[in-house]
Amino acid sequence: MHSLEQSLDKALIEDIVTRTVDELTPHGLFNFNAPRQTLMGEGAILRIGEMLGKLGVTHVLVVADRVVHEKGLMKSMERSLERAGIEFTIYPAITQEPDETVVASATDLLTRNKADFVLGFGGGSALDAAKAIALTGSSQSSLHQLAEPGFSGRRSVGLGAVPTTAGTGSEVTDISVIMRADRLHKFVIKNGDLMPDLAIVDPGLMLNLPPMVTAATGIDALTHAIEAYAARNSHPLAKALAICAIQSIAEALPVVVGNGRDQAARLTMSTSSYKAGLAFSNSGLGLVHAISHQIGPRYNLAHGIANGILLPYVMKFNALVCQREYAAIAHMLGVTHAGMTEREQCMASIDAVRQLLSDIGLPEDLAGTDIRRDDFNAIATEALTDVCIATNPRDVTEVDIVKLLEEACGTKKNL
Ligand SMILES: NC(=O)c1ccc[n+]([C@@H]2O[C@H](COP(=O)([O-])OP(=O)(O)OC[C@H]3O[C@@H](n4cnc5c(N)ncnc54)[C@H](O)[C@@H]3O)[C@@H](O)[C@H]2O)c1
Ligand SMILES: [Fe+2]
Known part of the structure; x- marks a missing residue:
C-alpha cells in the first residue's frame, strides 16, 4: 500500500514537472492569420462570381463606397455575379470613414436579405464597414462588446474584400476601425474573424483614383x-x-x-x-x-x-x-x-x-x-x-x- 502511494505520488510529480516544462519551453512563437484565398491582378474582379459560386454562396450583401458605385466601378462585379446566378444587394452608403450608425443600419439588411456572404467594395472605409457588419450581424454582438479585450464574437457568414485604394490593407487584416457616433473618436476592433475569407485585388479598379x-x-x-x-x-x-x-x-x-x-x-x-x-x-x-x-x-x-x-x-x-x-x-x-x-x-x-x-x-x-x-x-x-x-x-x-x-x-x- 505504502509503495502504491509512493508510486502514485511519483507519477503525479512527474506529470506536474513535464506539464510545467511543456508550458515553459515554447517561446518566440508567432501566429499568422491570412485570407484563405486571394485573387490578384488586372481583371481579377471578373472572376468573383465563379469564386463565390465555388464557395456555395447564394446571396451577397455588398457594402460599397458611394463614389466607387457612382463611377460605375462595380459593373464588372455585377455582371460576374449575374452570370454565376448569385443574388446580391448593393448597399452603397459609405461616404466617409465609417461610424457606429452606418454599421448598425446595414446589420439589419444582412438578416432581411438572408445574405450568406458580405463583400466590402471600396477603400478602407467600405471594407472596414463590411467587416464590422459581417461580424456584428452574424455574431449578434454589439461593436462595443467586440471592442472589449478578450470578448470573442464568431462570424457565421462569409466575408470578402475588394479594395479600390492601395493603402489600408484591410482586405488582409483582422481589424476594423470604426468611429464613435460623435465622430470624435475611433476605436479598433481586433478579432480573428475580421480576416476576410476572400480578397480580390484588381489594380484596374484604382486607375482613376485622384x-x-x-x-x-x-x-x-x-x-x-x-x-x-x-x-x-x-x-x-x-x-x-x-x-x-x-x-x-x-x-x-x-x-x-x-x-x-x-x-x-x-x-x-x-x-x-x-x-x-x-x-x-x-x-x-x-x-x-x-x-x-x-x-x-x-x-x-x-x-x-x-x-x-x-x-x-x-x-x-x-x-x-x-x-x-x-x-x-x-x-x-x-x-x-x-x-x-x-x-x-x-x-x-x-x-x-x-x-x-x-x-x-x-x-x-x-x-x-x-x-x-x-x-x-x-x-x-x-x-x-x-x-x-x-x-x-x-x-x-x-x-x-x-x-x-x-x-x-x-x-x-x-x-
Ligand atoms: N482595417 C484596417 O486594417 C485598416 C488599416 C488602416 C486604415 N484603416 C481605416 O481605413 C479608412 C481609410 O481608408 P482609405 O484610406 O482607403 O480611404 P477611404 O476608403 O475613406 O477612401 C478615400 C476616398 O477615396 C474615394 N475612392 C476610393 N476608391 C476610389 C476609386 N477607385 N476611384 C475614385 N475614388 C475612390 C472614396 O470615395 C473616398 O472619398 C480609415 O477609417 C482608417 O482608419 C483600416
Ligand atoms: Fe493605417
Whole structure:
C-alpha cells in the first residue's frame, strides 16, 4: 500500500514537472492569420462570381463606397455575379470613414436579405464597414462588446474584400476601425474573424483614383510597413513582408501619384499594400497609428494624411531603440552609401521619408490643421489607451506624446 502511494505520488510529480516544462519551453512563437484565398491582378474582379459560386454562396450583401458605385466601378462585379446566378444587394452608403450608425443600419439588411456572404467594395472605409457588419450581424454582438479585450464574437457568414485604394490593407487584416457616433473618436476592433475569407485585388479598379488620395493611401501603406517592421511583436515573417513592401512603395508611389494610369505601378502599390497589411495585422503597429486615430477624427484629417505627418516625428522618437531597423529601411529606400555608420543610415531613413512626403505633395506638419495646445493632453491620454501603443518599440509617456505634438506643429503659431 505504502509503495502504491509512493508510486502514485511519483507519477503525479512527474506529470506536474513535464506539464510545467511543456508550458515553459515554447517561446518566440508567432501566429499568422491570412485570407484563405486571394485573387490578384488586372481583371481579377471578373472572376468573383465563379469564386463565390465555388464557395456555395447564394446571396451577397455588398457594402460599397458611394463614389466607387457612382463611377460605375462595380459593373464588372455585377455582371460576374449575374452570370454565376448569385443574388446580391448593393448597399452603397459609405461616404466617409465609417461610424457606429452606418454599421448598425446595414446589420439589419444582412438578416432581411438572408445574405450568406458580405463583400466590402471600396477603400478602407467600405471594407472596414463590411467587416464590422459581417461580424456584428452574424455574431449578434454589439461593436462595443467586440471592442472589449478578450470578448470573442464568431462570424457565421462569409466575408470578402475588394479594395479600390492601395493603402489600408484591410482586405488582409483582422481589424476594423470604426468611429464613435460623435465622430470624435475611433476605436479598433481586433478579432480573428475580421480576416476576410476572400480578397480580390484588381489594380484596374484604382486607375482613376485622384492623386491626393493615391498619395495619402500610399503613405498609409508605407506607415504600416515601417511600423510593422519595427514593432515590438514583429517576427521574421512579418519583417520579410514589411521590408519588401517598403522597397516597392518607395519605387512605385511617386510614379502612381504622377501618372495614375500606370498599370504596372498600380499593381506594385496593390501588392505592397497587401504585404504591408499582412505584416502589421500579424505583428502590430505603433505610435503613429495610436496618435493618428485621435487627431484624424478631431481635425478631420484623412487617415493617410495624419499618418504621413506623424511618421518622421515618431521615427525620430523611436530611433533610440530602432537604429538597426531604420538603417535596414534606409537601405531599402536607396539612401545609403559605403562608409555610412548605422546611426547615419538610421537618420537617412527619416530624411528619406520626409523627402517622399514632399515629393508627393503631402503636408509635413500639423501647421495647416486646427490643432490647439489645449488638446495635447487629451490626445496623449487617449493615444496611450489605443491598441497600437502596446507594440510601439519604445516605451511612451504622456509627456513624450505632448512633446512630439509640439514638434509636429512645425511653424504653426498661436497654438
Ligand atoms: N482595417 C484596417 O486594417 C485598416 C488599416 C488602416 C486604415 N484603416 C481605416 O481605413 C479608412 C481609410 O481608408 P482609405 O484610406 O482607403 O480611404 P477611404 O476608403 O475613406 O477612401 C478615400 C476616398 O477615396 C474615394 N475612392 C476610393 N476608391 C476610389 C476609386 N477607385 N476611384 C475614385 N475614388 C475612390 C472614396 O470615395 C473616398 O472619398 C480609415 O477609417 C482608417 O482608419 C483600416
Ligand atoms: Fe493605417
